[in-house]
Every structure is written in structure tokens, then in C-alpha cells.
Amino acid sequence: GENVEQHPSTLSVQEGDSAVIxxxxxxxxxxxxxxxKQELGKRPQLIIDIRSNVGEKKDQRIAVTLNKTAKHFSLxxxxxxxxxxxxxxxxxxxxxxxxxxxxxxxxxxxxSS
Amino acid sequence: SAxxxxxxxxxxxxxxxxxxxxxxxxxxxxxxxxYRQQPGQSLTLIATANQGSEATYESGFVIDKFxxxxxxxxxxxxxxxxxxPEDSSIYLCSVESKQDYEQYFGPGTxxxxx
Numbered sequence: 001g002e003n004v005e006q007h008p009s010t011l012s013v014q015e016g017d018s019a020v021i022x023x024x025x026x027x028x029x030x031x032x033x034x035x036x037k038q039e040l041g042k043r044p045q046l047i048i049d050i051r052s053n054v055g056e057k058k059d060q061r062i063a064v065t066l067n068k069t070a071k072h073f074s075l076x077x078x079x080x081x082x083x084x085x086x087x088x089x090x091x092x093x094x095x096x097x098x099x100x101x102x103x104x105x106x107x108x109x110x111x112s113s
Numbered sequence: 114s115a116x117x118x119x120x121x122x123x124x125x126x127x128x129x130x131x132x133x134x135x136x137x138x139x140x141x142x143x144x145x146x147x148y149r150q151q152p153g154q155s156l157t158l159i160a161t162a163n164q165g166s167e168a169t170y171e172s173g174f175v176i177d178k179f180x181x182x183x184x185x186x187x188x189x190x191x192x193x194x195x196x197x198p199e200d201s202s203i204y205l206c207s208v209e210s211k212q213d214y215e216q217y218f219g220p221g222t223x224x225x226x227x
Contacts, residue, residue: 032214043205043218044156089155097209098144098163100171101216103156 002027004092006104013080015113023090023104024072030092033066033073034101038087048075080111115140115208117219125225126196133192134222136206141186144209146216147179151202159204162189196226 003026013019023033031052036044050057050064050073057064061080066073077084087108091101116139126132136145145162160168160181168181183189193200206219 034215036218043220046215046217049215093214097214098161099214100146100158100161101156102158105155 002030002092002102004090004102004104006090006107008107009105010108010110012110012112015080015082015111017080017111019077019080019084019109019111021075021088021090021107021109022072023074023092024070025092025102026071027092027094028071029094031068032093032099033064034091035064035075036089036091036103038089038106040086044089077109080109082111082113085109085111114210114215114217115142117206117208117217119206119219119222121222122220123223123225125227128197128226130196131192131194132196132224133190134204134206134224136189136191136219138187138208142208143186143211145183145189146207146209147181147189147191148205148207148218149202150205150221156205159191162206193224196224198226200224201226 006023034049037047038044048064050066061078063076087106089106090104093099093101118137120135147159148156150156158171159174160170162168162181162183164183180192203221203223205221207216
């Protein structure tokens with residue numbers, strides 16, 4: 001089955017810096033890669049996703065890149081703000097109805113002002 | 114996206130008892146999933162709740178311990194049976210968007226077993 005590795009487990013940056021979180025996956029059939037942000041005591045929130053027919057997707061300060069050949073994808077946050085502090089999870093699935101997500105172990109991002 | 118609610122939001126239960134968690138969605142969805150998130154950990158899939166048929170369980174989770182019902186396209190329940198302290202966790206339901214298969218999570222149920 002699918003296995004998703006996520007690095008780093010913790011990341012501390014200064015406000016205004018960029019943050020990058022990387023994930024690798026094992027199943028070449030996976031073609032849908034969402035990212036979730038989970039603030040303390042809250043539910044995971046979908047912040048961006050990418051499908052295998054594109055290599056990069058941006059949404060304001062957030063971008064995700066995908067390299068299907070190398071089986072890795074990354075989340076990039078630019079101009080970080082204290083409210084970006086949270087746990088970020090990557091996930092993978094086969095983008096078909098009824099396919100559950102397999103999650104990475106999460107990255108705790110701390111943005112200090 | 115759909116509005117998802119869960120009941121209860123939290124509970125403290127005695128060892129050996131059972132708790133049923135409800136997940137309600139404000140629109141019809143085909144697929145619902147149940148996840149467990151242990152303290153400080155990632156999300157682990159327990160099972161996929163199929164409307165009109167038995168749930169599909171992941172390795173390490175069994176129906177006797179985690180029976181699931183899915184009576185219609187807007188509602189599902191997860192029961193945690195014969196609880197032990199190791200079952201202390203957050204239990205989350207998620208639903209799959211019909212349009213693009215994106216998944217959205219309910220607010221979770223924080224369970225503490227003493």
C-alpha cells in the first residue's frame with residue numbers, strides 16, 4: 001500500500017521568511033496530493049492540492065510542486081506570518097471516488113515575529 | 114464545501130464501556146471516512162463508510178471493535194466498543210466532494226478513556 005514520508009517534523013522560521021515542507025510517496029498510482037493545515041484543537045483544513053496532470057499550483061502565498069518521476073511533492077509558504085503557525089499534513093491518494101487519503105506524519109511550523 | 118458536524122465533541126468514558134460518535138453532513142455525499150488521530154500524531158484511516166453496505170476496514174481495525182453504520186447519504190456513526198485507555202484519541206469523520214474528490218473533515222470527537 002501507499003506510504004507517505006514527510007520532512008521535516010518541525011520547522012521554525014522568522015516572520016517574512018519562506019518555509020518548505022517535503023513529502024515523498026511510494027505508490028506510483030497515486031495522483032492526488034492535498035495539503036492540510038491543523039491549528040491546535042481544530043480540524044484539519046484543506047489548504048491546497050495538486051493532481052498529477054500539473055507540476056505546480058499557487059494560491060497567494062502558498063504553492064505546491066509535484067515531481068511524479070521522483071515521487072515527491074512540496075509545500076512552499078512565502079512571506080510567512082505568525083498565523084501560519086500550525087501542523088501541516090501532506091497526503092496522497094489515487095484521485096478516484098472512494099479512495100481514502102494516506103497522510104504523512106506532519107510538520108509543526110512555528111513562525112516567530 | 115459541505116457543513117459537517119460531529120456529536121459528541123468530547124467525552125470521558127470508563128474502561129469497558131462503548132461510545133457512539135455521530136457524523137452529520139448538510140448535503141448528500143457518497144463517501145464518508147472515519148479517521149483516528151492520537152495525541153500529537155497524524156491521521157490514521159479506520160474505515161470507509163459505504164451507504165447500503167458494510168464498512169471497509171483498514172488493517173488493524175476490526176468491525177467488532179469499531180462498528181460503523183451508514184443508514185443514508187448524510188449520516189454515519191462510529192462506535193468504539195469495550196474501550197481501553199489506548200482508545201483515547203480524537204476521532205474524525207470526513208466526507209468526499211462529489212465534484213473533485215476533495216475531502217473535508219468534521220470537527221472531531223475527543224475521547225478520553227479512564
